[in-house]
Amino acid sequence: MSTVTESRGPADGVTPDTTPPGGKGGRDVLREMDNPHRVRAVKDVVAKVVMWFAFALAMIPLVWILTTVVAKGVHMLGSATWWTGNQRNINSDDFGGGARHAIEGTLEMVGMTTLIAVPIGIMTAVYLVEYGRGGLARAISFMVDILSGIPSIVAGLFIYAVVVTTFGLRQSGFAASLALVLLMIPVIVRSTEEMLKLVPNELREASYALGVPKWVTVVKVVLRTAFSGIITGVLLGVARVMGETAPLLILAPYTKNFQRDLFNGNFPTLPMMINQDRGDLALPAAAERMWGAALTLILLVLLLNVIGRVVAHFNAVKK
Amino acid sequence: MAKRIDVSDLNVYYGSFKAVEGVSMTVEPRSVTAFIGPSGCGKSTFLRTLNRMHEVIPGGRVEGKVMLDDQDLYAASMDPVTVRRTVGMVFQRPNPFPTMSIYDNVAAGLRLNGVKNKKTLDGIVESSLKGANLWNEVKDRLNKPGAGLSGGQQQRLCIARAIAVQPQVLLMDEPCSALDPISTLAIEDLINELKNDYTIVIVTHNMQQAARVSDRTAFFNLKATGEPGRLVEVDDTTRIFNNPSQQATEDYISGRFG
Numbered sequence: 001m002s003t004v005t006e007s008r009g010p011a012d013g014v015t016p017d018t019t020p021p022g023g024k025g026g027r028d029v030l031r032e033m034d035n036p037h038r039v040r041a042v043k044d045v046v047a048k049v050v051m052w053f054a055f056a057l058a059m060i061p062l063v064w065i066l067t068t069v070v071a072k073g074v075h076m077l078g079s080a081t082w083w084t085g086n087q088r089n090i091n092s093d094d095f096g097g098g099a100r101h102a103i104e105g106t107l108e109m110v111g112m113t114t115l116i117a118v119p120i121g122i123m124t125a126v127y128l129v130e131y132g133r134g135g136l137a138r139a140i141s142f143m144v145d146i147l148s149g150i151p152s153i154v155a156g157l158f159i160y161a162v163v164v165t166t167f168g169l170r171q172s173g174f175a176a177s178l179a180l181v182l183l184m185i186p187v188i189v190r191s192t193e194e195m196l197k198l199v200p201n202e203l204r205e206a207s208y209a210l211g212v213p214k215w216v217t218v219v220k221v222v223l224r225t226a227f228s229g230i231i232t233g234v235l236l237g238v239a240r241v242m243g244e245t246a247p248l249l250i251l252a253p254y255t256k257n258f259q260r261d262l263f264n265g266n267f268p269t270l271p272m273m274i275n276q277d278r279g280d281l282a283l284p285a286a287a288e289r290m291w292g293a294a295l296t297l298i299l300l301v302l303l304l305n306v307i308g309r310v311v312a313h314f315n316a317v318k319k
Numbered sequence: 320m321a322k323r324i325d326v327s328d329l330n331v332y333y334g335s336f337k338a339v340e341g342v343s344m345t346v347e348p349r350s351v352t353a354f355i356g357p358s359g360c361g362k363s364t365f366l367r368t369l370n371r372m373h374e375v376i377p378g379g380r381v382e383g384k385v386m387l388d389d390q391d392l393y394a395a396s397m398d399p400v401t402v403r404r405t406v407g408m409v410f411q412r413p414n415p416f417p418t419m420s421i422y423d424n425v426a427a428g429l430r431l432n433g434v435k436n437k438k439t440l441d442g443i444v445e446s447s448l449k450g451a452n453l454w455n456e457v458k459d460r461l462n463k464p465g466a467g468l469s470g471g472q473q474q475r476l477c478i479a480r481a482i483a484v485q486p487q488v489l490l491m492d493e494p495c496s497a498l499d500p501i502s503t504l505a506i507e508d509l510i511n512e513l514k515n516d517y518t519i520v521i522v523t524h525n526m527q528q529a530a531r532v533s534d535r536t537a538f539f540n541l542k543a544t545g546e547p548g549r550l551v552e553v554d555d556t557t558r559i560f561n562n563p564s565q566q567a568t569e570d571y572i573s574g575r576f577g
């Protein structure tokens with residue numbers, strides 16, 4: 001019986017032809033072939049380490065932001081007036097007051113945006129996936145791509161030019177909603193499209209084969225099957241526009257008062273409340289208010305996410 | 320209730336590709352007709368022209384004539400949706416609606432077409448599930464998801480769903496190919512019962528199955544890949560399997576093919 005070492009290396013007296021080329025390197029190759037599982041294990045460990053490292057790297061800024069915002073803003077959220085009051089008659093260096101006006105304003109404005117953008121976005125996606133063929137569909141798809149690349153400040157300027165300058169509407173929460181609609185539509189279209197494409201063609205055919213007209217099939221089978229995915233997409237869209245500030249700077253000047261009328265001039269929102277105190281961070285009262293508003297905004301997005309996930313969960317395809 | 324299908328000189332295309340050429344045949348009412356032939360010869364394609372499902376595929380079009388009793392299925396005035404209500408279909412892979420319960424799956428065809436009456440639906444769901452030999456297995460869990468059934472049960476659920484809309488003709492494209500022998504036998508028994516009320520056309524790769532369930536058998540073949548598939552012959556099943564008139568059929572049946 002030969003030993004392990006002998007069997008691996010070229011034995012003495014063997015003709016050069018059978019010697020592995022490359023001397024030592026050749027031996028390594030042979031060893032690797034003897035131990036493929038060991039090589040795989042090493043690769044596996046390396047890949048895991050790299051993956052974890054990348055993951056940790058990606059988490060650092062997230063954790064950093066969250067801890068900063070929570071640490072600096074959380075005590076504002078503990079006071080009752082924060083949830084009930086507004087900032088009326090409160091100067092930059094005054095403590096106190098609340099964010100209710102801005103919370104309501106943000107929800108109202110984003111609600112209006114969602115109300116307009118979601119039907120348009122979903123119907124566009126349905127057209128593109130279920131009906132669109134040829135030139136028109138390609139043109140629409142291309143325009144959605146362009147729309148998704150438009151900087152938010154340009155969307156704001158565009159609405160300003162059209163709605164305020166041309167049609168003489170006031171700067172208002174609604175004007176800002178319109179700009180946000182432009183930002184939200186492409187997100188909804190693209191995500192809904194993906195979800196509709198995931199619905200297997202067999203289900204459409206099963207429905208047609210029962211003598212169900214196409215539009216009923218689209219509404220009751222395709223959209224129903226994709227529903228929970230579409231909700232997730234809508235949430236992405238809401239999250240995308242909720243913290244958007246640039247269009248608000250142009251279209252919805254901040255007010256410290258309650259303002260529930262979307263069509264009536266200055267409008268309070270959380271991003272604009274943050275922006276308001278941004279210049280006075282040296283003042284403890286202003287800094288406190290700003291971090292409080294920032295944390296509130298994050299919580300709002302989080303809350304909507306949770307609600308959406310719950311809705312999606314109860315409408316998910318059951319197994 | 321069951322109807323006769325008369326096909327004359329049918330060509331079927333996918334865009335510019337002619338998949339099936341020159342098919343003329345008659346499918347008798349209240350009988351089972353089996354389509355056999357090698358893979359890719361156009362059995363599914365031809366089957367789907369019988370309820371105008373072929374045109375759902377982009378580029379799909381048809382030349383020729385398909386008569387259902389005295390109605391021309393491809394007449395300009397004929398609505399494909401009406402055709403599909405008359406000619407139902409069961410697919411190769413069971414495809415219950417994943418968001419719906421067993422009950423809702425069976426009721427789907429009626430509900431989506433506007434039937435709301437609970438009593439009517441209850442009655443039809445029960446009779447359809449009984450008709451598909453599934454009632455006893457699912458009667459206690461009608462509100463559970465249809466996708467939670469076994470493959471064979473799902474296929475019978477799909478048959479129940481198809482017969483719930485009370486079609487005249489039932490097309491089945493390899494309905495047993497994803498099933499075990501026991502589920503297959505269950506479905507074959509079912510086909511035997513269903514033929515009392517329906518005209519049935521079934522595509523199968525299983526010769527024994529064709530011999531067991533069908534009254535008539537149609538053999539399709541294609542000369543070479545890229546060529547359109549053709550109907551070689553259609554005759555009584557016993558004759559096709561014992562004494563076919565074409566050499567190609569005999570070769571295929573006896574496994575001496577190609």
Ligand SMILES: Nc1ncnc2c1ncn2[C@@H]1O[C@H](COP(=O)(O)OP(=O)(O)OP(=O)(O)O)[C@@H](O)[C@H]1O
Pocket residue numbers: 333336338356357358359360361362363364365376545
């Ligand atoms: N959606 C499609 N688009 C283009 N060509 C298709 C399409 N479906 C089928 N074909 C082609 O049409 C021909 C007939 O296909 P078909 O599916 O009808 O065969 P089949 O007899 O049912 O085969 P099998 O026994 O494997 O199911 C084949 O050449 C196939 O490639």
Ligand SMILES: [Mg+2]
Pocket residue numbers: 362363364492
């Ligand atoms: Mg087929």
